[in-house]
Amino acid sequence: MGYRAPGRVNLIGEHTDYNAGFVLPAAIAFWCWIAAAPREDNKLIIHSENYHETIEADLDGNHLHRTRKWSDYPLGVASLLQKSGYRLRGANLYVRGEIPLGAGLSSSAALEVGVACALLEISGHELGRTKIALLCQRAENEFVGARVGIMDQFVCCEARAEYALLLDCRSVEHTPVRLTPGVQLVVCNTMVKHEHGDGEYNLRRRDCEEGVQLLSTALPGIQALRDVTLRDLEDHRKLLSETVYRRCRHVITENRRVPQAAEALERGDLGTLGELMAESHRSLRDDYQVSCPELDLMVDLAAKHPGVYGARMTGGGFGGCTVNLVDRATAIEFKRSIAAQYSAATGCYPDVFVCQTSSGVERLSSTPAPAGREPPI
Ligand code: GLA
Numbered sequence: 466m467g468y469r470a471p472g473r474v475n476l477i478g479e480h481t482d483y484n485a486g487f488v489l490p491a492a493i494a495f496w497c498w499i500a501a502a503p504r505e506d507n508k509l510i511i512h513s514e515n516y517h518e519t520i521e522a523d524l525d526g527n528h529l530h531r532t533r534k535w536s537d538y539p540l541g542v543a544s545l546l547q548k549s550g551y552r553l554r555g556a557n558l559y560v561r562g563e564i565p566l567g568a569g570l571s572s573s574a575a576l577e578v579g580v581a582c583a584l585l586e587i588s589g590h591e592l593g594r595t596k597i598a599l600l601c602q603r604a605e606n607e608f609v610g611a612r613v614g615i616m617d618q619f620v621c622c623e624a625r626a627e628y629a630l631l632l633d634c635r636s637v638e639h640t641p642v643r644l645t646p647g648v649q650l651v652v653c654n655t656m657v658k659h660e661h662g663d664g665e666y667n668l669r670r671r672d673c674e675e676g677v678q679l680l681s682t683a684l685p686g687i688q689a690l691r692d693v694t695l696r697d698l699e700d701h702r703k704l705l706s707e708t709v710y711r712r713c714r715h716v717i718t719e720n721r722r723v724p725q726a727a728e729a730l731e732r733g734d735l736g737t738l739g740e741l742m743a744e745s746h747r748s749l750r751d752d753y754q755v756s757c758p759e760l761d762l763m764v765d766l767a768a769k770h771p772g773v774y775g776a777r778m779t780g781g782g783f784g785g786c787t788v789n790l791v792d793r794a795t796a797i798e799f800k801r802s803i804a805a806q807y808s809a810a811t812g813c814y815p816d817v818f819v820c821q822t823s824s825g826v827e828r829l830s831s832t833p834a835p836a837g838r839e840p841p842i
Contacts, residue, residue, distance in 0.1 A: 466501050466583065467498065467500045468498075468583050469579065469829060470499070473492050474652055476726065478719060478720075481716055483612065484614075484634075484716045485634055485635040486691045486719070487720055488634060489630070491630065491644065492621060492824065492825060493820045494820065494821040494822065495570065496563060497564060500559040501558050503556055504555035507525045507554075507555045509523075509558070524547070529544040529547075538609060540608065541607070541608030542577050546585070553588045554588045560580075565654060568658075568659070569659050569782070569786050570780065574617035578598070578622055595619070613666075615632075622825045624822070625824055625825070628643055629641070631727040642731055647792065648774065648790050648792070649819060649820075652820055654816040654817070654818070656816065659780070666781050669753065672709050676705060680693055683704060690717060698713055698714060711751075719749075726742070739790065740775075743776070745777050755778075756778050760778040766806050770802065772792040773792075773799065804817050
């Protein structure tokens with residue numbers, strides 16, 4: 466039995482998910498593939514083709530511990546499933562990821578979701594997709610220690626091919642928004658790994674929480690930055706340090722941009738959408754300070770290309786990828802030219818993906834043997 470779970474790009478709505486706000490991601494046709502078989506004992510044995518490593522854990526009792534490597538994602542999911550009352554059977558899992566690692570395309574959420582689906586099926590449990598997404602997010606928060614929001618796991622579960630997903634991260638209400646025909650999603654990888662940004666991610670989250678706490682002394686009843694208007698923020702600016710004020714300003718303005726961007730996409734108004742993406746990038750760069758020189762360069766180069774409607778960094782930041790909306794007729798030329806210009810400027814050749822969209826996690830009717838090899842377990 467097997468599953469494949471997709472990566473994602475986010476069109477707009479960055480660092481808004483953990484502020485109970487809006488996001489607009491789409492799943493992309495790069496997958497994490499999981500082959501799974503039950504075992505007679507209570508062991509969980511997981512082999513990663515990417516890391517050439519097999520790990521073994523005991524599902525009995527409280528034996529699942531964090532190891533600070535790739536296996537924390539599947540072990541975290543197993544641990545959270547059990548804690549939530551879903552007793553697991555022993556299993557062999559074989560994992561092959563083709564989503565670039567550390568590129569901000571959500572390879573970890575895909576691994577979590579694929580593993581959750583496989584373990585649930587092997588153990589005879591049925592769970593809705595939204596519940597699976599929430600559970601995987603909790604696993605990453607509580608076991609792995611990254612305080613991520615719900616965006617990645619949710620789109621990995623609920624995406625629809627050819628659509629982006631407008632998600633309200635407070636209610637988890639979601640609406641598919643059709644991608645304009647003739648527009649190509651292109652993802653450019655700066656090749657700067659974002660891993661070292663993890664500590665910064667949690668710090669941004671703390672700044673937002675501090676903002677809510679301080680603003681709530683003047684605005685009783687607010688629960689999250691979602692509840693604060695730009696006017697409120699300006700009126701009570703003196704309560705906040707300059708840094709926290711800027712963090713809040715990013716989140717509040719970004720939250721306003723997302724529904725506007727979804728409407729622009731809906732009516733095929735690519736000019737407005739592109740402008741909103743440019744504003745989002747500037748706000749992430751200047752107010753939220755999660756960009757880096759390589760991301761800024763990639764966005765600037767793209768903006769100069771005649772076939773590009775919009776470009777911005779995507780994902781958590783500190784490296785990783787940009788997302789570009791490109792006229793389909795010029796996409797291949799865009800790929801060639803941006804790669805040449807970026808490598809001339811940095812000395813580093815970027816991966817540029819002309820992406821197809823994907824639906825959410827899928828069960829495979831027959832599992833293709835990964836890369837022509839037999840699983841060693
Ligand atoms: C990472 C997290 C998401 C989200 C983005 C930033 O991808 O996993 O929850 O916060 O960063 O928008």
